[in-house]
Amino acid sequence: MAVQTELLKAIPYFTGLNPEELDSIKELIFEKEVERGEVILLEDEPADALYFVTSGAVKVFKTSSDGKEQILSFIRPGESFNDVPVFDSGTNIASAQAVGPVVLYGIRKNDLEVILKNHPKVSLNVSRVLSQQIRGLVSLVEDLSFRHVIARVAKILLEYASDGTGPKPRLTHQEMAAMAGTAREMIGRSLKSLEDEGAIRLHRHRIVITDKEALREIAET
Amino acid sequence: MADSPVIEREKCDGCGLCIDVCHCNILVLVDNVITVIEEKKCVSCNRWCAQCEMICPTGAITIPFDVVIEER
Numbered sequence: 001m002a003v004q005t006e007l008l009k010a011i012p013y014f015t016g017l018n019p020e021e022l023d024s025i026k027e028l029i030f031e032k033e034v035e036r037g038e039v040i041l042l043e044d045e046p047a048d049a050l051y052f053v054t055s056g057a058v059k060v061f062k063t064s065s066d067g068k069e070q071i072l073s074f075i076r077p078g079e080s081f082n083d084v085p086v087f088d089s090g091t092n093i094a095s096a097q098a099v100g101p102v103v104l105y106g107i108r109k110n111d112l113e114v115i116l117k118n119h120p121k122v123s124l125n126v127s128r129v130l131s132q133q134i135r136g137l138v139s140l141v142e143d144l145s146f147r148h149v150i151a152r153v154a155k156i157l158l159e160y161a162s163d164g165t166g167p168k169p170r171l172t173h174q175e176m177a178a179m180a181g182t183a184r185e186m187i188g189r190s191l192k193s194l195e196d197e198g199a200i201r202l203h204r205h206r207i208v209i210t211d212k213e214a215l216r217e218i219a220e221t
Numbered sequence: 222m223a224d225s226p227v228i229e230r231e232k233c234d235g236c237g238l239c240i241d242v243c244h245c246n247i248l249v250l251v252d253n254v255i256t257v258i259e260e261k262k263c264v265s266c267n268r269w270c271a272q273c274e275m276i277c278p279t280g281a282i283t284i285p286f287d288v289v290i291e292e293r
Contacts, residue, residue, distance in 0.1 A: 021282055036241070057240050057276055076238065100241020101274070159287045170285035173274050184275050201291075209290045 003029045004009065005055040007054045010078045013103075013125050021119055028111040034098040041096040047085030049106040053077050056102030060094050070144075071185055073136060074099070083130060088113055092154060139183070152180040155195065156217035161209055171207075225260035226273055234280035239273035248273065255281065286291055 007021045008014050014022060028217075032051070034040055039085045040051070048142040075081045084093050100219045101178060107115070116123050156179050160171055173187045179189070180187065190212055191207070194200045199215040209215055225247065233255035241249075245262045248255055257263070271284045 076276070077236070089226055099276070100238070100242075156246065159286050162288065163288050170287050172283040172285050173271050174280060174283055188271060188275055205284075205286055207286045207288045212290060220245050 003031055007105070011052050011079060011080070012129050013052070015091040015125050017119065021121075025115055025119065025122075027042045027109055029105050030113060032104045032106055034104060036098055036100050036156075039095060040098050040104070041082055041092045041094075043093070044091045047090070047092045047109070049081055049108045050080055050082045050086045050112065052080045052105045053098075054103045054105055056098060056100045056107065058096050058102055058104075059099050060096050062094050072140065074185065080129065083126075083133070094114060101186075111184060112116055122132050140186075148192045149180055149182045149186050150193050151219055151221050152182075153187060154194060154199065154215050156180060157194075157207060157209060158212070158215060170205075171182065222268040225257045225263040226254055227283045227285060228257065229281045229283075230254050232279045234279050236283075237264065238276045238278065242276050244270060244272070 001164065002081070003026050005026060006017065008022050008026060009017075014025065034056075035198060041047070053075050055077055057077075059079060060072045060075060060081050062072065070196070073081075075096075081096055082092060086093060086107075089109075101181075116126070153176060156171070156176055160169065173184050176187045177184045179208045191200065194215070195202055197214065199209065199211050199217065199218060201210050233254045235250055235255070237250055237255075239255055240248045240250065247257055247259050247262045249258055250256070273282045274284045
């Protein structure tokens with residue numbers, strides 16, 4: 001399918017551009033369809049394009065040497081990924097995988113330079129987008145380096161665990177995120193860490209505390 | 222007790238991202254609002270993955286968990 005101006009308008013990189021400018025940019029953009037589970041980019045490989053999600057969602061993640069996955073973000077329609085390497089000429093900083101069927105718009109590095117030269121407004125928009133990405137990453141660094149989110153989630157689970165004296169309210173990821181003062185993505189990650197450490201087990205609609213003492217120790221770190 | 226994702230219809234904007242991420246194929250759009258079909262299949266993965274809740278940009282889907290202590 002041809003690249004659509006309407007979809008370009010919804011991308012923050014192109015905010016404030018008039019229809020003629022969007023039409024000229026459209027010529028430099030290519031469309032790519034990706035199937036669920038397909039890996040779009042691999043960390044540390046040479047980068048030649050940045051991508052915008054126009055439908056579906058993409059998971060951007062890093063993988064440790066022992067295969068542990070760290071999700072950096074989920075990219076939703078209108079948002080971009082792989083911005084950094086096309087600007088600094090380095091390799092891909094993370095891997096990207098489609099979490100469902102996805103349609104992407106891509107711009108090759110050389111074409112992006114042409115767009116930036118011809119449309120100064122785009123440069124300002126890019127600064128804004130990259131600044132927002134830095135805010136998100138700084139918040140993630142804070143969560144990971146101080147480990148306090150996992151401890152807070154452990155504490156929440158201990159507080160909400162049913163001890164047989166009466167019904168306790170059920171908890172959603174959103175509620176846990178609000179209570180722990182973090183993003184929903186961090187809750188999934190924290191629960192996975194607690195499961196890996198043997199303190200809990202996730203089973204259907206239950207979070208089963210399998211080692212209360214271990215969970216208490218984590219809560220107190 | 223609900224045994225599947227809980228949908229707040231008025232919050233759903235019909236974007237369909239949750240359908241894409243659902244491994245168990247239990248979500249469909251009906252009149253542009255997300256709807257759960259085949260509730261029991263939500264546990265095909267034997268655990269509630271909560272990907273739909275995580276991806277939803279408007280917070281329309283929630284997966285409520287019971288927190289219980291394992292009896293020894």
